[in-house]
Amino acid sequence: MIIPVEQITEPPKRLRFAESIEELNHAMDLVRDYRFPEFVDVDLVYYRSGRELFFEGRFGAWVEGHCGRCLKSYSFALKKNFAFVLTPDPLSRKKGELDQSEMGLSFYASKEINLFPFIREQVLLALPTRPLCEEGCHGLCPSCGADLNLEPCRCAVSPGDPRMSLFRTLKLNQ
Ligand SMILES: [Zn+2]
Ligand SMILES: [Zn+2]
Known part of the structure; x- marks a missing residue:
């Protein structure tokens, strides 16, 4: 205008x-x-x-x-x-x-x-600084990809797995 x-x-x-x-x-x-x-x-x-x-x-x-x-x-x-x-x-x-x-x-x-x-x-x-479908969205399991809003994760996450710690770092930085 x-x-x-x-x-x-x-x-x-x-x-x-x-x-x-x-x-x-x-x-x-x-x-x-x-x-x-x-x-x-x-x-x-x-x-x-x-x-x-x-x-x-x-x-x-x-x-x-x-x-x-x-x-x-x-x-x-x-x-x-x-x-x-x-x-x-x-x-x-x-x-x-x-x-x-x-x-x-x-x-x-x-x-x-x-x-x-x-x-x-x-x-x-x-705009919200970060898009979230809702405040308490549980997200996806980084390992099995399960939507944790809908279903429990079925994989056994090994805390020592270096790939897992990479995912955790990525999630924290988002
Ligand atoms: Zn969501
Ligand atoms: Zn999982």
């Missing part, structure tokens, strides 16, 4: 739209763990105070995760409220480049605001 700066007025305006985030599927190695829907639903209120532009709202989407323990796919609702402020860029940096400060303050230097990078950032921030 692109909003011309001149259309951002002091009286707040409300806007609902679907922002395309499908490109997240092609970006970064997050693809491994999450699959994004084509669109997220965004409910946005925007207004200005002087030259500062305020955006507040929330988004919602169903995201498909790939459990890091049992490797199953699962869907979950990703929702988040967000708020950010854009202030005119005092140095007129490169157009479109975001400069986040700790205050959640960003600069704008063009005549229109492209909300996409902000929405995308909010989506990424809202």
Whole structure:
């Protein structure tokens, strides 16, 4: 969604739209763990105070995760409220480049605001750091591959087996 700066007025305006985030599927190695829907639903209120532009709202989407323990796919609702402020860029940096400060303050230097990078950032921030189908997922037995959520492991794990300790190390590092 692109909003011309001149259309951002002091009286707040409300806007609902679907922002395309499908490109997240092609970006970064997050693809491994999450699959994004084509669109997220965004409910946005925007207004200005002087030259500062305020955006507040929330988004919602169903995201498909790939459990890091049992490797199953699962869907979950990703929702988040967000708020950010854009202030005119005092140095007129490169157009479109975001400069986040700790205050959640960003600069704008063009005549229109492209909300996409902000929405995308909010989506990424809202993601769990590690995909789990559920908190207590027991995962797979590294030896026999049994899904320990569904069945007990039937193999006798020898603690001295060096291959087992490799698996344990891998699991710990995940
Ligand atoms: Zn799982
Ligand atoms: Zn086993």
